[in-house]
Amino acid sequence: MIRHIEPSKLSGTLRIPPSKSLSHRAVLAAALAEGESVIENLIFSEDIIATTEAVRALGVEAVQEGDKLIIRRSGTLKAPTEPLHCNESGSTLRFLIPFAGLFDAPVVFTGAGKLTTRPLDPYFDLFDRQGIHYDYPGQLPLTVKGKLTPGTFEMPGHISSQFVTGLLYVLPLLDGDSEIILTSPLESRDYVTLTLQILKIFGIDVETVTPEHYKIKGNQAFKPANYRVEGDYSQAAFWIAGGLMGDGLVLKDLSEVSEQGDQRILQIVKDMGGNLEWKDGDLIVHPSKTHGAVIDASQCPDLVPICATLAAVSEGQTHVINAARVRLKESDRLEAIRTELNKLGANITEEPEGLIIEGVQGFTGGKVEGWNDHRIVMSLAIAAAKASGTIEIEGSGAIKKSYPHFFEDLTKTGGKVTNA
Ligand SMILES: O=C(O)C1=C[C@@H](OP(=O)(O)O)[C@@H](O)[C@H](O)C1
Numbered sequence: 001m002i003r004h005i006e007p008s009k010l011s012g013t014l015r016i017p018p019s020k021s022l023s024h025r026a027v028l029a030a031a032l033a034e035g036e037s038v039i040e041n042l043i044f045s046e047d048i049i050a051t052t053e054a055v056r057a058l059g060v061e062a063v064q065e066g067d068k069l070i071i072r073r074s075g076t077l078k079a080p081t082e083p084l085h086c087n088e089s090g091s092t093l094r095f096l097i098p099f100a101g102l103f104d105a106p107v108v109f110t111g112a113g114k115l116t117t118r119p120l121d122p123y124f125d126l127f128d129r130q131g132i133h134y135d136y137p138g139q140l141p142l143t144v145k146g147k148l149t150p151g152t153f154e155m156p157g158h159i160s161s162q163f164v165t166g167l168l169y170v171l172p173l174l175d176g177d178s179e180i181i182l183t184s185p186l187e188s189r190d191y192v193t194l195t196l197q198i199l200k201i202f203g204i205d206v207e208t209v210t211p212e213h214y215k216i217k218g219n220q221a222f223k224p225a226n227y228r229v230e231g232d233y234s235q236a237a238f239w240i241a242g243g244l245m246g247d248g249l250v251l252k253d254l255s256e257v258s259e260q261g262d263q264r265i266l267q268i269v270k271d272m273g274g275n276l277e278w279k280d281g282d283l284i285v286h287p288s289k290t291h292g293a294v295i296d297a298s299q300c301p302d303l304v305p306i307c308a309t310l311a312a313v314s315e316g317q318t319h320v321i322n323a324a325r326v327r328l329k330e331s332d333r334l335e336a337i338r339t340e341l342n343k344l345g346a347n348i349t350e351e352p353e354g355l356i357i358e359g360v361q362g363f364t365g366g367k368v369e370g371w372n373d374h375r376i377v378m379s380l381a382i383a384a385a386k387a388s389g390t391i392e393i394e395g396s397g398a399i400k401k402s403y404p405h406f407f408e409d410l411t412k413t414g415g416k417v418t419n420a
């Protein structure tokens with residue numbers, strides 16, 4: 001879908017949508033608990049729909065009531081008889097693959113877009129060592145057959161933290177104790193912190209020896225819980241950048257004491273000269289003249305596209321470092337954002353693990369592509385706050401993956417959006 005965004009400065013007040021990462025985790029934890037849990041403040045984006053459908057396929061009742069999901073389970077989980085369709089959600093796929101190790105029956109995983117080839121090797125290496133059978137012809141569908149046995153699980157920590165999260169859900173259910181030992185430093189580590197936070201709320205205890213070493217007692221049981229999902233810092237980042245570049249914004253429903261790693265956006269923009277303030281629980285983003293900085297993406301990969309947009313029109317040079325993993329998301333986000341922002345007059349060069357961004361005065365208008373990637377589309381749409389001509393985004397529908405009402409929110413804050 002093509003959308004045209006005319007230049008306009010953003011202003012006003014916006015409620016930030018719920019954290020996608022916490023939503024996935026809460027729905028899965030509730031599904032593993034016997035009894036009833038209520039998860040509140042959900043947005044049924046394509047990714048959260050994929051996780052919800054997957055828990056239903058595991059024999060769990062999940063009833064949607066407005067922004068709530070009422071999740072009920074009695075009896076044991078059942079092996080899904082149909083493929084678990086993860087659509088384009090890396091979290092859904094990587095969190096659920098270890099669930100297959102709870103059943104004797106084979107479990108099939110399907111997906112779409114770039115998910116069909118996003119890395120899964122760390123699991124395959126574990127399966128080889130555990131004697132679990134899997135069939136993966138270089139892309140999805142994947143079939144997994146065989147039960148996980150408790151023990152020591154060694155794998156790299158720098159490909160995706162999502163493998164660690166997936167194991168942390170299932171190892172407590174095995175009939176013996178386990179350990180996860182990472183053979184390379186854990187990146188995106190705060191996502192594992194989010195996992196541990198949700199597991200604790202649902203009654204599961206994990207000992208963190210170091211970020212690369214976890215001890216998990218077996219024979220634990222998830223307990224039902226009622227949980228409200230807090231606002232999403234990865235999504236707030238678009239509005240923080242938009243507010244700084246425009247006339248300022250007031251952002252609601254962000255937790256000032258959040259464990260979300262993408263809360264780093266606050267420090268990143270402060271280091272770039274951005275003026276932010278907390279007032280009565282709201283984040284006030286003041287219009288600011290920003291300058292370049294060094295941005296380390298190792299713990300906050302999802303922030304890279306929108307930081308690139310902001311940096312492209314900030315004074316001086318920005319260097320994005322430790323961002324190799326950003327190439328393994330819905331698109332190669334280093335290539336995608338470099339290519340598209342440069343079409344709008346930016347001066348960005350790509351490095352194997354990062355970006356060098358020389359600030360320019362503002363963006364031009366022009367035609368750009370969304371690369372089937374929600375975060376690329378949103379980063380390009382926000383560029384209109386500092387553009388001299390209309391930005392035409394092809395493939396803008398990709399926002400449905402995480403933020404289906406993004407363009408409504410853009411319109412609410414003064415964005416001029418028309419569907420072509
Ligand atoms: O666990 C999560 O919720 C996520 C972990 C991160 O992935 P990696 O651990 O692969 O960097 C992040 O990019 C993704 O959007 C969500």
Ligand SMILES: C=C(OP(=O)(O)O)C(=O)O
Pocket residue numbers: 047088089090091092302329330375402
């Ligand atoms: C990479 C992302 O999600 P996932 O890995 O769950 O597909 C994302 O939301 O930017």
